[in-house]
Amino acid sequence: xxxxxxxxxxxAAALRERGETIAVTEASSGGLISAALxxxxxxxxxxxxxxxxxxxxxxxxxxxxxxxxxxxxRPLSEPHANLLAxxxxxxxxxxxxxxxxxxxxxSGTRYGDPAGTTFLGVVGPVELTRTIETGSNDRVANMxxxxxxxxxxxxxxxx
Numbered sequence: 416x417x418x419x420x421x422x423x424x425x426x427a428a429a430l431r432e433r434g435e436t437i438a439v440t441e442a443s444s445g446g447l448i449s450a451a452l453x454x455x456x457x458x459x460x461x462x463x464x465x466x467x468x469x470x471x472x473x474x475x476x477x478x479x480x481x482x483x484x485x486x487x488x489r490p491l492s493e494p495h496a497n498l499l500a501x502x503x504x505x506x507x508x509x510x511x512x513x514x515x516x517x518x519x520x521x522s523g524t525r526y527g528d529p530a531g532t533t534f535l536g537v538v539g540p541v542e543l544t545r546t547i548e549t550g551s552n553d554r555v556a557n558m559x560x561x562x563x564x565x566x567x568x569x570x571x572x573x574x
Contacts, residue, residue: 423451430461435510439465447562493544496536511539
């Protein structure tokens, strides 16, 4: 947890310094990205909101993702993460949107991705995506690893 909070501290400092804001949508990290960002003093200066999207109903209701938005986009992929990061950014009117969707474990996804795989997207003045594979089926360890990786990707985009 120390590494997660340290990464969040770096991101928070950069966002505050730049006067920019963030919105988060996450699934298999279970809210840890938002929790780490909100654990920083002064979070209201940069954190606008977020959600844990775990079902198609949540995608539709919280992010207004329609079946036509998904045309040609494989669920649980880098383009999917990019779409969702863009959607949360647009819905909440922030400078940056970040998305994390994968399989924390102990089993993989119905799309064939093994446990320990997640897809990350950051959308803002810079767009980045990344696939993370931990090689582990330890659910809690993967949740933390996914959140750390998401904040590292955001930090990279902010650099």
